[in-house]
Amino acid sequence: MRLDPRTKMVMVICLTSLALMYNTPGQLLLILAVTVALLIIFSFKPGAIWGYLKPFLSLMLFLFIIQSIFSPGNQVLFSVGAVPLLTVEGMIAGASVVLRIIVITAAAMLFTTFSSRDFILGLVQWKVPYELAFMVLIALRFLPVFRDELINVVTAVQLRGVELKKVPWGQKIAMYRRLAFPVVYRTMLKAEQLAVAMEARGFRAFPRRTYLRQLHFRRADYVVMLASAAITILLAVGHFIW
Structure with a gap:
């Protein structure tokens, strides 16, 4: 599918906004699945995502451990005396941080498709x-x-x-x-x-620049941008209401 670069920019903004708004691993996994599907549609090899993320695996593991330890929670999995070190809520928070980074990185890869x-x-x-x-x-x-x-x-x-x-x-x-x-x-x-x-x-x-060509929106661009913006707004409203 060939779309205007500005359409893809809007899609990246919508995906990253949802990734920053949601806090549960299930929701972030769903956004990640949508992002990977879009990359495949735009002829981006899914294996390349692993190549981009591999150097940062140690950092992600470190963030997961830090978030798991220092996030408070009631369901304690491991403790030292009366001090809880690992909770279910902490592990959920750590997984959410890592998934959020992966989603934002994968969404940014849409910029490489033009x-x-x-x-x-x-x-x-x-x-x-x-x-x-x-x-x-x-x-x-x-x-x-x-x-x-x-x-x-x-x-x-x-x-x-x-x-x-x-x-x-x-x-x-x-x-x-x-x-x-x-x-x-x-x-x-x-x-x-x-x-x-x-x-x-x-x-x-010079204060002004000239360009050899101009970008033009097509019908598909308007449809995709409006659909992306509408879905993002609906999900945001539903998230804050419920």
Whole structure:
């Protein structure tokens, strides 16, 4: 199915809004199923979702444990003396946090089903300043760059003979904390190189820009946008009323 990039932007906004609004694993799993179905419709390989999420599995597990321990609840599963450490409500809260991250990440992958030029052009035709549209695009493009830098740093550590799977969790967390600096530093270097390239090509040299083509809504775009907005509003109203 071929839709206008702005239609897909509306769909992403609706999916992420629902993901932020719902707090139960069942509801979030339903939204995730809808998101994966949309990715398949737009010819996105479901296996690629795992590739995007795999580097962040340790972080998700850490968030799940933290939320499970520090979220209060009445149904205690494990306690130390009179202090409850693990509750059913805490595990539900931890699962909801992880699923929310997965849903938002999967919804953001809809942006990869059209070109970056169409993304900027769609925002500009929505009267968004070109500079702001470009900043949003760069922020989205730097997420995979940050992921790749993290993979490169972890690979460099493994090539030095460190088997991360055998490292205790306490030492592993300390190691990832030390690896954060080179990852951020290398990402900042890439950002500086991008800024130099933008200045060399005359970014913001003129107050207005011209475009070779224009995006146009079709009937299917109006139908999908109206249906997405209507379903989101109905679900939001039903969530807050019931």
